[in-house]
Amino acid sequence: MRFSSGCNAGWLCLGLVTSLVAAQTAPSPHDQSPLATISAGASAAVVPPPPNYHFPDGQTYVYGIEWHLFNAGIARVSLQAEGPEQHVIATAVSAGVVNMLYKVNDRFEAFFDPHKFCSVRVSKHNEEGSRARQSELHFDYTRGKSVLEEKNLKTGEQKHVENDIPGCVTDVVSGFYYLASLPLQNGNVNAFPINDGGKTTEVTAHVEAREQVKVPAGTFQTVRVKVEPTSGALKGKGMVWAWFTDDASHTPVQMRSKLGWGTLLFRLQRVEKP
Template sequence: MKHYSFFSFSGVAVLAMAALLVATGICIPLWSQQSAPQQIPSLPAPRAGYTFPSKQTFTYAVDWRVFPAATAVLHLEEDGPREHLTANADTLGAINLLFHVSDKFQSTFDREKGCTTEFDKQTVEGRRQITSTLKLDYAEGKSILDEKNLTTGQTKRLEAGIPSCVTDLLTGVFYASSQTMTVGKSFDMPVSDPLKTVTVTMKVEGREELKLPAGTFKTVRVEPTAEAGVVKNRGQIWIWYTDDDRHLPVQMRARSFWGTITFRLASLENK
C-alpha cells in the first residue's frame, strides 16, 4: 500500500516550487532517470546589488487544513563563494502519531550566480527511509544521483543532462528572492526536478498584507507554474514574499484534492 505524506517538509518542495522540496504533499515516486533537457535556458543571475543572507534562520508553523501538523526550520549561511541552505521538518501532536515524518535537506549553491552544486536529503516518512545526494557537474553538463533505501538496502545511481546553471526545488524558493518582482509580470527559473530539468514560471499576482505569528508583513503573492515535473498537476501553489528588496518568503501554501497545507513564518532570526 502506498503511503501519502501530507505533512512532510518534502511537501515544502511542492509548496514553493511545488512547494519547496522534493516530494510534495502527496508522495512523489522515487527519482527516475530522465532524458536530457530540451531548450531549457540557464538560470538568470541575481539582480544587481542583491546578496544572499550571510546568516538567517526561518521557522515556519505548518498547518494541514485546520490542524497544526509540523514545524519546519530553514537556515541559510554564507561559506565563501557558496551558500548553504539547510531545512529540517518534523511532524507534531496528533499528526505525529498518525504518520511520523522527520526530514532533513541540504543544498549548496553559488552565491554569485545562484547555480545549485549539490542537494542532499534524508527522509523518514512512516516506514520509508531514504538518503540521497544529487550532484550537479556543470563542467560535464550532467547531474548525478546516488540514492539508498535504508529500509530495503536498495541503492541506485542515475545520471542526466543539465543546462549550464539550474536551481533545485528547495533553493529555488530562496533564489527567487534575488529576482525583480513586479505585479502583473513573471520570471522563469530552470529547476532540477531532480533528474529532469523543468522551467518554472513565477507569476507575480498581487499585493497582500499578512498577519503571521512572526508579525505583520506587506507582501507580493507569487504563483509557481510549470508544464512538467513536480509543479504540474499538483493543484495551486502560492508563495508570499515581503514587498521590499529582501523578498523574504513569509508564507507558502499548496491547495489540492487532499486539502490545504500552509507554512506561516513563526520567527526570523539573523543567526
C-alpha cells in the same frame, strides 16, 4: 506531490520549491510594467542576482505547518556563506495528530553559486512514514548531467540515476531563495528550471498582487506569487503560492500548496538572527 520526479513527498519539497498564498486574481492593467512584458516572453533560465544583492546570511526562518487547520509540524530554513558557496539547511518535523498518522523527519542541505545561482549539490535525509532514504545529488555542468546517488535505509537498496540538465539549474531548496532575489514587480512572469535528481522541470512564477498578510511573526505588506510546474509529468497537477515582504529583503512570510490530497499552509513564526 513532487516538483521533479526525484523529489520525495516531504513537506519541504512542497513549500520550498517556491512560494505563497491567497486568491488567484490577475493583476490589473495599470499594475503591468515594461519588465513584466519582457519577462513574460522569456525562456526558462536561472538569472544571476544583481551585483548589489545581499543574501540573508545567518538568518533562520521558522514556520508553523498546517494541514486542514491541524498543527502539522515545524519547518526551519537557514542560509549561510560557506567558502565560495551559499549553504542552505532546511528541516521539517511533523507534530500533533499528523505525526501519529504520518511521521516526517526531513533534512535538506543545498549548496549553490552565489554569483550565478546555479545549484552545485544537494544532500537529503528523508524519514517519511515507513520510508527512510539518504540521497546525494551532484550537478555536473561539464557533462550536462544531474547525478543522483540514493540509498534506501530500510532495505539497503541503492540506485544511481543521471539526467540531462541545462547550463544552470536551481533545486527545490535553493529555489526558495532564488525567487526572493527576483524583482517581483506586478505582472512579472519568470520561468526557470528546477532539478531534484529526476528529469528537469520548468517552473513558472507569476507575480499576482500586493496585499497585507497576518502571520504569527507579525502583519506584513507582501507580494503574492503563484508558482506552478509548466512542463513534464507534474504540469497542471499542483500549485504553490508564496507571499514575500514588499521590501528589499523579500522575506517569505507565508506559503500555501494546493494539491490533490489537500492544502498545506506554512506561516512564519519568527526569524532567528545571529
